[in-house]
Amino acid sequence: MNNIKLGWAGLGNMGTPMVKNLLKAGFPVAVYNRTRSKEQEAIEAGASSAEGLQQLGIENEVILVMVSDDKAAKEIFTGPDGLLSGNVSGKLFINVSTVSPKTSKFLNESCRNKGAEFLEAPVSGSVKPAQDGTLIILVGGSEQNYQKAKPLFDVLGKLSLLVGPVGAGSAAKLAINYFLGLNLQGLAETVLFAQANGVKTEDMLTIINEGACGNGITKIKSPAILKNEFPAAFALKHLAKDLRLAKEQGLETPLSTPLYNSFKQAQDAGLGDEDVMAIYTYLDKE
Ligand code: NAP
Numbered sequence: 083m084n085n086i087k088l089g090w091a092g093l094g095n096m097g098t099p100m101v102k103n104l105l106k107a108g109f110p111v112a113v114y115n116r117t118r119s120k121e122q123e124a125i126e127a128g129a130s131s132a133e134g135l136q137q138l139g140i141e142n143e144v145i146l147v148m149v150s151d152d153k154a155a156k157e158i159f160t161g162p163d164g165l166l167s168g169n170v171s172g173k174l175f176i177n178v179s180t181v182s183p184k185t186s187k188f189l190n191e192s193c194r195n196k197g198a199e200f201l202e203a204p205v206s207g208s209v210k211p212a213q214d215g216t217l218i219i220l221v222g223g224s225e226q227n228y229q230k231a232k233p234l235f236d237v238l239g240k241l242s243l244l245v246g247p248v249g250a251g252s253a254a255k256l257a258i259n260y261f262l263g264l265n266l267q268g269l270a271e272t273v274l275f276a277q278a279n280g281v282k283t284e285d286m287l288t289i290i291n292e293g294a295c296g297n298g299i300t301k302i303k304s305p306a307i308l309k310n311e312f313p314a315a316f317a318l319k320h321l322a323k324d325l326r327l328a329k330e331q332g333l334e335t336p337l338s339t340p341l342y343n344s345f346k347q348a349q350d351a352g353l354g355d356e357d358v359m360a361i362y363t364y365l366d367k368e
Contacts (some may be wrong), residue, residue, distance in 0.1 A: 083231065084108040089142035090137060091158050091165065092179065093120050095315065097148035100129045100178075105197055107237040137235050141166040141302070144174045144231065150287040151323050152185040160192050176231055178219075179203045180259070180320070183249035184326045186222065190248040201227045202248050204238065204255035210302070211361035216240040220258075220298040222251030256331055259324040262358075263341050265299045266321075270362035273307060284308060303359040312360040314352075319354030322346050 093115040105128045112132040132138040186202040193200035201223035219242035235242035276286040287304045324346040348364035
């Protein structure tokens with residue numbers, strides 16, 4: 083019986099489908115989202131609405147957080163009425179948002195100072211794997227906490243890996259998102275180059291996807307390129323953030339600086355709320 087009382091903060095593109103899977107698996111989930119109206123979908127699926135972040139921390143045994151970035155995660159945890167503002171001794175907090183290893187260590191320290199436990203567990207995979215419960219979960223923290231959280235990870239993902247102490251999971255997440263960025267930019271540049279030389283977009287995407295260079299991401303993103311429409315599954319601003327965090331974490335490889343600049347400029351050009359594949363739109367206009 084899945085009777086661990088769960089709290090969940092952050093119901094964006096990722097948070098909502100993840101909560102719905104936990105509800106489907108039988109966990110009771112109390113939710114909080116800064117814009118309270120966005121809780122509706124989770125409530126309709128069976129979640130309860132927490133009075134506030136402080137109550138979310140006090141009233142639940144395991145509390146998960148899925149928000150945009152380092153600033154949001156810090157506010158949620160350590161803000162004046164945040165998750166850690168009440169008596170949370172013995173609780174387990176799990177940050178599944180993508181943040182820097184430094185912020186993750188800060189959140190760990192903040193929890194430990196309150197007698198609570200902490201895991202970082204950023205996820206690889208976008209909205210579809212979040213809906214299907216097939217995310218890959220990159221965990222940093224202690225074995226004991228990992229084992230406690232494993233039943234939840236088994237619902238949310240097809241694989242969870244304890245990669246090391248707090249900080250290691252975030253580092254692994256930044257590494258895989260660097261590879262994601264390379265794939266997206268490579269796909270966009272390749273299609274645009276082919277187009278400029280008279281090759282139809284559809285034909286070029288078939289050549290890529292039927293051959294050895296086709297992969298999960300080229301296949302998922304091809305329909306959006308064909309339609310030339312990029313509603314956000316993974317907002318471009320979040321990948322620009324991840325590439326910045328990777329640079330700050332010491333990524334100094336030959337492709338990393340131009341890749342970061344490309345996504346940053348696309349964000350500055352107003353494409354931040356579009357999907358990551360909108361890098362194609364930006365490069366097309368360049
Ligand atoms: P999203 O749809 O943009 O949702 C962001 C969430 O963060 C919303 O619930 C938002 O609340 C909340 N938030 C932002 N700033 C806040 C603040 N200062 N205080 C409280 N709440 C705040 O983002 P997402 O796509 O779900 O991504 C969430 C995290 O997962 C990010 O770290 C992202 O990098 C990572 N991630 C995303 C994907 C993906 O494909 N989407 C995949 C893997 C990992 P409001 O509703 O009030 O704005």
